[in-house]
Amino acid sequence: MQAVICHGPEDYRLEEAAVPEPGPGEVVIRVESVGICASDLKCYLGAPLFWGDEHREGYCQPPVIPGHEFVGEVAALGQGAGEKYGLAVGDRAVSEQIVPCWNCRFCHHGQYWMCQTHNVYGFRQATFGAMAEYMLFPAGALNHKVPRTIPVEHAAFIEPLACSIHAVQRGTIEFQDVVVIAGAGPLGLGMVAAARMKNPKLLIAVDLNDDRLETARLCGADMTLNPRKVDVVDEVLKLTDGYGCDVYFEATGHPAAVESGLRMVRKLGTFVEFSVMREPVTVDWTIIGDTKELDVRGAHLSPYCYPVAIKMLEEKRLPMDRIVTHSLPLADFQKGIDLVGAGTESIKVTLTP
Structure with a gap:
């Protein structure tokens, strides 16, 4: 499949990657739309949070597929995943941006968004993101079915709205x-x-x-x-x-x-x-x-907020046709990054694999 691969600051390339296959409890989606976040831009530009400084190690683990704002159609289900998440092949679905470890003190107290391991899609080796034709939701992910009444480019806004x-x-x-x-x-x-x-x-x-x-x-x-x-x-x-x-x-x-x-x-x-x-x-x-x-x-991430965000988009509480200003093919990812960086012509830029 085609995928954008982050190799380092200002070194993102469109390359061939293997299509993921689901194991037990895992879900594979065909990505329909993925947004470019301001954090994606700052990772691209080399912000210390992602690449480290004298006080911390970098959060990003290249080479990795970016993209944590996304929606897609379920393409394959691992053993038990359909029953666990109420999903079937062909459903539209989204996964919360963090895949918790479920073993640390924060996860044990229901504070999963502050998970000590902290694997967020698009930055970590355990959680490759959505700037690709297909992506994998690992076992332990928090997945939600998305109504098809929400246009696909609008559904990619679920993650930032939940935040x-x-x-x-x-x-x-x-x-x-x-x-x-x-x-x-x-x-x-x-x-x-x-x-x-x-x-x-x-x-x-x-x-x-x-x-x-x-x-x-x-x-x-x-x-x-x-x-x-x-x-x-x-x-x-x-x-x-x-x-x-x-x-x-x-x-x-x-x-x-x-x-x-x-x-x-x-x-x-x-x-x-x-x-x-x-x-x-x-x-x-x-x-x-x-x-x-x-x-x-x-304020960090979006605990327990995805259902509220989905409902707000269903109820058309935001002028999404004005917010989603650009929808580009995946191959134009660099143009999309540049649009977000300039900030003068765009609000939300999405890519379509």
Whole structure:
């Protein structure tokens, strides 16, 4: 089969690979659509998280097939897999991005998304990803059937939407909260749609791109702010009698959004971070502690959120035709990576093997 193989930073090649065959409890799908994530881009560009630095080993294990946002048609089932997952050959299916070990302390406590082994599709030798004609769901994966009423390119958005839902859950939004979501890319737009379901008092989206901000309004934002045109911190303070927003979500991956978020969130407010940063971020930690006593929360992956994401797409809660801006053949993977890197013409870019 044709597959994109990651050999190292900026060294991704379209090559021939063996079609996987399922063992007991395993599933093979024919990939119908796979999204290019910002984390895929940062892995491609050589971010330390994936390739290591003086503080850590690299997470990526090349050579590996990338791709953790995907959907496909079940092509083959290993012994017992159909019964375990309620899947049959020909069904459309998705697998959660992490395949837990089920043996570590986190897995034993139901916190499988923080699994110590932490095999995520597309980065590890145990979990090759979906930028290929076929892919394997290992035994122990978390698999879900996907209704065919969801268009296939939209179904590839299940993974990022599920991540957005988890981030919003971490924000513990209350009814009268003023909520700011920085970044109107795929994750930020998903956060807007999920936060809308929490019914905050005021939901504000922030981005440098006016087209993305218009999409954010269609996802449910009450107001949009472009930092190129206004002082966003000043605007939020004016809207809140000088107190600041109650909850701030950082979904840009840019250090400036971290700093501005700390400035605009109120005392005793909540700051939720969901980004892969290309470089270290330096901020005044006095704001977090002695000045505002903030509740700073990380958000990682999408535990227990895939069914909610599937339901939201079924209910057409997001303008998916505006969000999925490009669908390219697998052979054009480099064009897709470049589109995501530029960020000016695209929101979600998908590949079709």
